[in-house]
Amino acid sequence: MKRPLVIGLxxxxxxxxxxxxxxxxxxxxxxxxxxxxxxxxxxxxxxGLPQILYTVTCGGLTxxxxxxxxxxxxxxxxxxxxxxxxxxxxACLTAAPTVQQGDDTFExxxxxxxxxAGLVLLTGERYYADWDFVPSPRVGQWLAVGARGASAQPxxxxxxxxxxxxxxxxxxxxxxxxxxxxxxxMDNRGRVLGVMSQAGIxxxxxxxxxxxxxxxxxxxxxxxxxxxxxxxxxAKAVGAKGSVxxxxxxxxxxxxxxxxxxxxxxxxxxxxxDAFRVVIKARARTxxxxxxxxxxxxxxxxxxTVTARAK
Numbered sequence: 001m002k003r004p005l006v007i008g009l010x011x012x013x014x015x016x017x018x019x020x021x022x023x024x025x026x027x028x029x030x031x032x033x034x035x036x037x038x039x040x041x042x043x044x045x046x047x048g049l050p051q052i053l054y055t056v057t058c059g060g061l062t063x064x065x066x067x068x069x070x071x072x073x074x075x076x077x078x079x080x081x082x083x084x085x086x087x088x089x090x091a092c093l094t095a096a097p098t099v100q101q102g103d104d105t106f107e108x109x110x111x112x113x114x115x116x117a118g119l120v121l122l123t124g125e126r127y128y129a130d131w132d133f134v135p136s137p138r139v140g141q142w143l144a145v146g147a148r149g150a151s152a153q154p155x156x157x158x159x160x161x162x163x164x165x166x167x168x169x170x171x172x173x174x175x176x177x178x179x180x181x182x183x184x185x186m187d188n189r190g191r192v193l194g195v196m197s198q199a200g201i202x203x204x205x206x207x208x209x210x211x212x213x214x215x216x217x218x219x220x221x222x223x224x225x226x227x228x229x230x231x232x233x234x235a236k237a238v239g240a241k242g243s244v245x246x247x248x249x250x251x252x253x254x255x256x257x258x259x260x261x262x263x264x265x266x267x268x269x270x271x272x273x274d275a276f277r278v279v280i281k282a283r284a285r286t287x288x289x290x291x292x293x294x295x296x297x298x299x300x301x302x303x304x305t306v307t308a309r310a311k
Contacts, residue, residue, distance in 0.1 A: 229254050233248065257296040
């Protein structure tokens with residue numbers, strides 16, 4: 001069966017997939033699109049990403065291809081869809097594709113060469129980047145770009161920032177070598193925001209793949225137009241025998257996406273709760289301080305801190 005690739009970014013997310021709120025991990029409660037992953041998270045990305053990257057060559061043209069989860073019934077018996085540059089995909093319609101991953105070579109055929117979507121089909125079930133609409137890129141946002149070179153070996157993972165954002169494209173703050181053409185451009189949670197052009201600075205955004213890789217509820221929609229949620233409501237802490245009881249109400253503005261609630265009691269360890277009520281055990285007369293934060297796939301909302309003493 002097809003296997004989504006888990007690379008351990010920030011939230012150990014499936015590559016390119018916005019996490020369901022209940023699956024977020026403690027570190028995610030402090031997530032910001034502008035902050036680079038830690039050294040250990042980058043190491044996990046460098047280790048896992050090559051499993052979805054391929055080198056695609058057709059008619060003398062070469063680019064990176066990466067395996068994507070596609071919600072499209074027209075692929076027939078072909079198991080895996082590779083996203084690559086339109087120019088290479090066009091060449092693959094008339095020339096037999098050579099698709100490599102390291103020393104391995106795969107049977108493939110050209111499939112789609114639309115201006116926005118260069119696609120090649122592979123036999124066999126591979127690791128894939130399961131992707132969908134993600135929050136719109138923001139100027140200054142941290143990005144990673146990974147690729148395979150003409151030798152089918154992984155190229156260096158590059159770190160960049162978003163320079164400008166258009167309706168369905170965006171640009172990087174520094175140009176990238178043409179060898180990275182077709183590469184996935186990811187945020188700091190491993191979600192694909194777009195595909196690297198061979199121009200070295202422009203990125204084709206995922207909205208251009210509507211109806212090609214997946215069905216969109218609104219093909220004119222730009223990425224996933226959401227914002228961080230508002231803070232929790234009615235938060236309070238009440239002392240009880242041997243504990244402090246903390247309660248809160250839901251946000252008044254979810255930002256357009258499902259909201260999760262996380263809290264910590266001063267130890268820095270974030271915990272998830274969907275009950276709007278937690279009980280913190282403590283010795284009598286011990287002061288307990290609890291911070292609560294709301295979060296969706298655009299990031300965290302404002303935090304709220306409440307304090308009480310156990311009885």
